[in-house]
Amino acid sequence: xDNIASTIQVVPLNHYILLSAILFSIxxxxxxxxxxxxxxxxxxxxxxxxxxxxxxxxxxxxGDASGQVFVFFIMALAAAxxxxxxAIIVMVYRNTSSIDINILNRLKW
Amino acid sequence: xxLFYLVAFLSILFSLLVIFTKNxxxxxxxxxxxxxxxxxxxxxxNAQFLAIVNFIVYMGAIMVLFxxxxxxxxxxxxxxxxxxxLLKIAGVIAGGTLLVTLVSSIKALQTSAVATTTNSQxxxxxxxxxxxxxxxxxPFEISSILLLSAMVGAVLLAKKDKRTQNG
Numbered sequence: 001x002d003n004i005a006s007t008i009q010v011v012p013l014n015h016y017i018l019l020s021a022i023l024f025s026i027x028x029x030x031x032x033x034x035x036x037x038x039x040x041x042x043x044x045x046x047x048x049x050x051x052x053x054x055x056x057x058x059x060x061x062x063g064d065a066s067g068q069v070f071v072f073f074i075m076a077l078a079a080a081x082x083x084x085x086x087a088i089i090v091m092v093y094r095n096t097s098s099i100d101i102n103i104l105n106r107l108k109w
Numbered sequence: 110x111x112l113f114y115l116v117a118f119l120s121i122l123f124s125l126l127v128i129f130t131k132n133x134x135x136x137x138x139x140x141x142x143x144x145x146x147x148x149x150x151x152x153x154x155n156a157q158f159l160a161i162v163n164f165i166v167y168m169g170a171i172m173v174l175f176x177x178x179x180x181x182x183x184x185x186x187x188x189x190x191x192x193x194x195l196l197k198i199a200g201v202i203a204g205g206t207l208l209v210t211l212v213s214s215i216k217a218l219q220t221s222a223v224a225t226t227t228n229s230q231x232x233x234x235x236x237x238x239x240x241x242x243x244x245x246x247x248p249f250e251i252s253s254i255l256l257l258s259a260m261v262g263a264v265l266l267a268k269k270d271k272r273t274q275n276g
Contacts, residue, residue, distance in 0.1 A: 011113045017215050019117045023124055025208035030128035032200030035192055038179060039133060042140050045171070046124055049147055052163075056232075060154040065231045065240040071159055072241065075166055076252045080259030082171050086178050087266035093182050094269075 016057035023050035037089050037099040041082075048078050113153055120146040133179055141172045156232030 023046065030043030052071045059067025089099055096103050123143040130136050144167045151160035192200075230236055241249060 014215060015113070015117070017218075018212065019120070021208060021211040021215065022121055025204045025211070026121070026124045026128060028207055029201055029204030032203055033192060033197045034128065036133055038175065039128070039136055042136065042175065043128060045167075046127065046140065046143065049144065049167070052159075053147060053150055056151060056154050056156050056159060059231065060156060063231065065237060066244075068156055068159055068232055068237055069241050069245050072162065072237075073245075073248060073252055075162060076256060079166060079171065080255050082174060083259050083263040084266065086174060087263040090178060090181075090267050099182065 013057065013061050016061075017054065020050045020054040020057070023047075023053070035100050035102060037092070037101050037104075040101065041085055041089070045078065045082070048074060113150075116146050116149045116153070120150070134176070137172060137175050137179060140175075141168055144168050144172065151232075154232070158232055158234045158237050 027043045027047035027050065030046065031040050034040055034043070052074055055067045055071050055074075059065065059071075092104065093099050120143055123139050123146065126139040127136050127143060130139060144163065148160050148164050148168070151157075151163060
């Protein structure tokens, strides 16, 4: 327990912020370069998780438990979001036989 | 100390593999690996409750849901449509610009180098439960309503529509 807790005493907080920023940017890149709707959805999950990691790091470094409670709520929200989003993707696949997001531009008309 | 940098390298590597692998099933598997590295990060930060919840909810439930939908649609082939190279490069440049902006704003920020208050017992189940059920009781109950409405909505959306099936 003691050597686990000593990690936050040697790693600066800046490195956690940097790691979260890199992972968030990778999620944004994934949303921009892929056309498969499920992959885009997974990249959104990746962005949510990088924010979770940042909140936990802030909470551990400042000694405040509220950040970890926020992460708990974000996880509940992500579960709800995945259920509804995947239902929408199944619906789109049933109507268009594809989950290519370029087909979805027919939603304009 | 070096364990953090190793795990951080692994999370960046796996998340890059998620967005650059062509086969969607491999993408889901790499995303599971990424979430496992997040679990290790939580353990290193001594947030044990969140580590277990992350393990069960993300790797257990959400990723199985993704994999299930992907297999159900029979999309596990390499010939999925990809964007043109120009759009890919533009996307990478846009993401890189966001990263540069974030990093430069971090540089301007003055944060303390290491932890000031070392109350390492915060992330344990008992302490977190006390905070959750005392200060955050109302949001906790509202999130239960959110989960119920999401369940109803998912069933309603994924149900077969009789009219469109017949006509």
